[in-house]
Amino acid sequence: MQAIRVHRHGGPEVLTREEVDIGLPGPGEVRVRNRAVGLNFTDVYYRSGAYPPPALPFTPGNEGAGEVVAVGEGVGEFTPGDRVAYYVDTPRAYAEESIVPARLLVHLPEAIGYETGAAMMLKGLTAQYLLRRTVRVAPGDTVLVxxxxxxxxxxxxxxxxxxxxxxxxxxxxxxxAELARANGCDHVIDYRREDFAARVREITDGRGCDVVYDGIGQATFPLSLDCLRRFGTFVSFGAVSGPIEPFDIMLLARKGSLFTTWPLLPDHLATREDVLAMSRELFEVVASGVVTIPVHARLPLSEAAEAHRRLESRQTTGATVLLP
Structure with a gap:
């Protein structure tokens, strides 16, 4: 079986294609034939060493979709041939087949294709907990993304x-900016040309936003705090530009008694009930057409290094999937 492996941390060039044997699924595990694998910035973090992998060498990738090949002892919820999708907190998806814990696997509705399924698990479940759990967004709220x-x-x-x-x-x-407008944004700010904090204040007539969702990190902090209303919430969930430097917690008081948090997806998926409930809500909004998952690029798994180069150079929009 072919898989992408990382033997040492570094740039995209450390991603190598190899023949591997993953064996049979153990108790509570399922072997999945991947039809599509999602690309995420967390893959870059693991490859570079910013996030420590369980060991070297390892196979990157945290989301995928495909069909059940075999099930391990004690697994009664899945059978060979089932259409499934998954997010896993331990990388393993950049491969023709993966061993996945059954508790993190979900049935993929017939209305949702494999590419969409692979592109939506990490990113879609992240959106779910950000909007429905971290801050429960309601009519009349103003959010900055x-x-x-x-x-x-x-x-x-x-x-x-x-x-x-x-x-x-x-x-x-x-x-x-045009793509963002076509996907729900009422206002879009070109941060390369405009002071985004000043523009937010202008757009909101000085009130500020109820919540800021920030996956950028260092480049947008602490200006993001200036975008919030009194008692607003700053939610950090990524660090594409680098980690936020340590700061004096009194800054939150001076900016308007603000709240701030960095929630993690694995904590929200700690129980099987959470996995099913969050996935069900995500599948409902996608299957109904409320949310579309734009897959803007498809590359063979063998071109994983090129996919990483595009991602890190910010050439990508929407989702990219790798096809084994």
Whole structure:
């Protein structure tokens, strides 16, 4: 079986294609033939060593979709041939087949294709917990979404708009701004040309936003705090531009008694009940057409290094999937 392996941390060139044997699924595990694999910035973090992998060498990738090949002892919810999708907190998806814990596997509805399934698990479940759990967005709220033309950003914009929020997005080019507008954003700020905090204050008549969703990190902090109303919430969920430097917690008081958090998807998927409930809500909004998962690029698994280069250079919008 072919898989992408990382033997040492570094740039995209460390991604190598190899023949591997993953064996049979153990108790509570399922072997899945991957029809599509999702590309995410977390893959870059693991490859570079910013996130420590369980061991070297390892196979990157945290989301995929395909068919059940075999099930391990004690698995009664799945049978060979079932259409499934998954997010896993331990990388393993860049392969023709993967061993997946059954508790993190879900049945993929017939209305949702494999590419969409692979592109939506990490990004879609992230959007779900950001909008429905971290801050429960309601009609009349105003939200700011950084990188609104990115994989998570496009989902956040559509879903937040469906929930009745006014959505302000940031993007880095006119093309990305147009894409964000087409996917739920009422206002889009070109952060390369405009002071986004000043524009947010202008758009909201000085009130500020109820919540800021920030997957950028260092480049947008602490200006993002200036976009919030009193008692607003700053939600960090990524660090594409680098990690946020340590800061004096009194800054939150000076900016308006703000709240801030960095929630993690694995914590929200700690129980089987959470996995099923969150996936069900995600599948409902996608299957109904409320949220579309734009897959803007498809590359063979063998071109994983090129996919990483495009992602890191910010050439991508929406989702990219790798096809084994």
């Amino acid at each position: 950084h990188a609104a033309a990115g994989g998570v950003g496009l989902i956040l914009g559509q879903w937040a708009k469906h929930l009745g929020a006014t959505v302000i997005g940031t993007a880095g080019s006119p093309e990305k």
